[in-house]
Amino acid sequence: MSAVVAPGTLPDASEPTPGRLVEAARRSPRMRWPLYLLAGVLTFFLLFPIYLITIAAFSPRAALFAFPKSLVPTEVSTETLLFFLNSRGVLGSAWNSVLVGLITLALSLAIGTPAGYALARYAFRGRDAFRMLILTTRAFPIVILAVPLAVSFIQWGLYDTVFAVALVHTALALPTTVLITSSIFIAVPRDVEEAALTLGCTPLGAFTRVALPLALPGLAASSIFTFVLSWNEVFAASILTVVNRTLPAQVFSSLSDSPLPYRFAGGFALIVPSLVFIFFIRRYLFNMWGRVSR
Amino acid sequence: MQGQVAESVGVAPAPVARGRRRELAPYWLLAPTVLFMAAFFVWPMLQALVLAFQDASGSLSLEPIRRMAIDPKFLEAMRNTVVLTLLVVPAQVVLALVMSLVLMSGLRGAGIFLYAWAIPLGISDLAAGLVWLSIFTDRGYLNSVIVGLGLSETGFSFLSYEHPVSIFLAVAVAETWRATALVMVILLAGLQVIPKEYAEAADVFGATPWQRIRHVTLPLLRPSLQVALIIRTILAFQAFAVVIALAAYNLPVLAGETYRWYGDLRNPNVAAAYAMLIMLFSLVNTGIYLRALRTRDEQVGIT
Numbered sequence: 321m322s323a324v325v326a327p328g329t330l331p332d333a334s335e336p337t338p339g340r341l342v343e344a345a346r347r348s349p350r351m352r353w354p355l356y357l358l359a360g361v362l363t364f365f366l367l368f369p370i371y372l373i374t375i376a377a378f379s380p381r382a383a384l385f386a387f388p389k390s391l392v393p394t395e396v397s398t399e400t401l402l403f404f405l406n407s408r409g410v411l412g413s414a415w416n417s418v419l420v421g422l423i424t425l426a427l428s429l430a431i432g433t434p435a436g437y438a439l440a441r442y443a444f445r446g447r448d449a450f451r452m453l454i455l456t457t458r459a460f461p462i463v464i465l466a467v468p469l470a471v472s473f474i475q476w477g478l479y480d481t482v483f484a485v486a487l488v489h490t491a492l493a494l495p496t497t498v499l500i501t502s503s504i505f506i507a508v509p510r511d512v513e514e515a516a517l518t519l520g521c522t523p524l525g526a527f528t529r530v531a532l533p534l535a536l537p538g539l540a541a542s543s544i545f546t547f548v549l550s551w552n553e554v555f556a557a558s559i560l561t562v563v564n565r566t567l568p569a570q571v572f573s574s575l576s577d578s579p580l581p582y583r584f585a586g587g588f589a590l591i592v593p594s595l596v597f598i599f600f601i602r603r604y605l606f607n608m609w610g611r612v613s614r
Numbered sequence: 615m616q617g618q619v620a621e622s623v624g625v626a627p628a629p630v631a632r633g634r635r636r637e638l639a640p641y642w643l644l645a646p647t648v649l650f651m652a653a654f655f656v657w658p659m660l661q662a663l664v665l666a667f668q669d670a671s672g673s674l675s676l677e678p679i680r681r682m683a684i685d686p687k688f689l690e691a692m693r694n695t696v697v698l699t700l701l702v703v704p705a706q707v708v709l710a711l712v713m714s715l716v717l718m719s720g721l722r723g724a725g726i727f728l729y730a731w732a733i734p735l736g737i738s739d740l741a742a743g744l745v746w747l748s749i750f751t752d753r754g755y756l757n758s759v760i761v762g763l764g765l766s767e768t769g770f771s772f773l774s775y776e777h778p779v780s781i782f783l784a785v786a787v788a789e790t791w792r793a794t795a796l797v798m799v800i801l802l803a804g805l806q807v808i809p810k811e812y813a814e815a816a817d818v819f820g821a822t823p824w825q826r827i828r829h830v831t832l833p834l835l836r837p838s839l840q841v842a843l844i845i846r847t848i849l850a851f852q853a854f855a856v857v858i859a860l861a862a863y864n865l866p867v868l869a870g871e872t873y874r875w876y877g878d879l880r881n882p883n884v885a886a887a888y889a890m891l892i893m894l895f896s897l898v899n900t901g902i903y904l905r906a907l908r909t910r911d912e913q914v915g916i917t
Contacts, residue, residue: 358712362709365791369749373744434644435644469661490654491651495651555873571740583744591736
């Protein structure tokens with residue numbers, strides 16, 4: 321599992337999804353209605369709840385308290401969403417979430433990209449051990465970081481700050497960032513970098529003008545992955561903040577004393593950015609979640 | 615950065631002095647990551663261990679462990695966490711296996727199905743809990759359907775503390791819904807690198823689809839299954855916001871107790887003891903999976 325994938329095999333293996341699936345479809349033209357039925361049932365199970373929370377978020381409060389509820393929206397209204405957004409602390413915490421996500425992103429790219437580049441471009445002693453260590457972090461529960469760090473952050477005067485939450489999120493995102501960036505740089509052919517050098521580019525120029533632009537789509541997808549990870553994280557954010565909540569921490573901490581419309585609209589608001597981001601990085605799903613997790 | 619790139623591609627002539635720098639270059643590039651992980655990953659873990667064995671005054675003590683163990687919710691939390699894991703992880707693996715085999719079976723529009731099924735990847739456990747709250751709550755969508763179909767006058771209180779089984783099932787459904795996508799992506803990535811020739815050989819020898827899956831695909835998929843099981847089990851031990859969104863504290867779980875002891879009861883020591891317990895569970899589990907699903911080298915080679 322720890323074996324480093326040979327350069328050149330990875331871009332093939334990480335991209336072929338639609339291609340290979342289509343090819344498989346061509347190979348077997350038989351009627352397969354049970355498969356389609358199964359796929360339909362699965363799609364219903366996975367997507368219908370999202371539909372329901374969406375109509376809940378766009379129903380007026382009266383409709384949310386009605387019973388039995390209609391499964392098709394009877395009246396579209398922004399009342400519930402506006403009630404949620406105007407609740408105390410929500411907009412501020414949404415802004416904090418964006419800040420935490422951006423700081424996490426900047427930190428993990430700044431710290432992780434060089435390591436990813438080193439894994440991709442150099443053969444050095446300890447490389448496999450380092451890769452293994454990075455993979456091993458997945459075997460430790462993240463929940464355990466929050467409590468001791470809260471104690472330390474109180475001592476350092478960092479407790480209840482956006483930066484403190486971003487530091488923990490960076491610790492969560494960094495291993496993935498390193499592995500993703502390394503696979504991205506493996507996919508960027510070394511030859512083009514060398515060609516740039518022979519044509520008179522400085523080494524830094526070759527990196528910034530050739531390797532980096534080629535790696536940019538992958539790096540953008542990796543950034544989105546990191547942002548979503550940070551946006552979704554509840555436990556550490558709830559433990560590390562009191563006033564400067566992130567959005568999930570704010571929604572979580574007011575669960576017990578908030579009415580149902582607040583919770584439904586909150587659930588919807590938490591989902592929307594992730595849905596948008598997943599759409600943008602759908603081509604990289606395997607790179608992000610599949611390949612890297614091995 | 616400059617010199618390193620040049621030397622790595624071997625263009626610049628490498629005199630002796632620079633040769634040494636070339637050897638060191640990757641280590642300099644790795645250093646920030648290593649330092650950061652040491653400070654914000656390894657160190658807090660050690661700190662948690664220390665905290666779990668300290669009393670409020672900071673001296674060595676078994677007090678946190680004792681308070682954790684005599685807490686009335688302790689055994690309940692442990693039992694719930696373990697049962698939830700035993701329920702949810704197999705369900706996710708089976709469902710994800712079905713999903714990825716369906717996707718690989720030559721379905722038209724498989725790409726679209728894939729993206730639709732991957733959507734829960736971006737949904738947090740808190741949001742998943744709230745989504746299913748809209749379904750399972752007393753006057754929610756499920757009861758609306760039940761009453762609408764005339765199956766009941768008023769519906770059923772799925773999330774009432776009087777019905778622990780239905781609370782449990784609601785949490786399990788929400789967790790399965792949210793996290794199956796992760797397992798699916800891991801298994802699908804594993805399935806894709808299994809050479810087609812194996813399946814074709816099975817067909818040539820007249821294997822039924824079921825035999826092919828059972829005796830060819832599954833054994834070859836073992837490394838991916840191992841990874842998926844390890845990651846999912848560790849995440850299941852940490853189930854937290856989804857539980858509290860659906861069941862408040864009526865269904866105590868280990869991560870929820872960790873939060874309660876830190877956030878509500880202001881006792882970081884007992885919270886750390888709970889965290890250590892979760893860590894212990896995770897490590898024991900990883901060990902069991904690695905042993906039970908030990909893969910031979912040639913199998914690892916194809917992942």
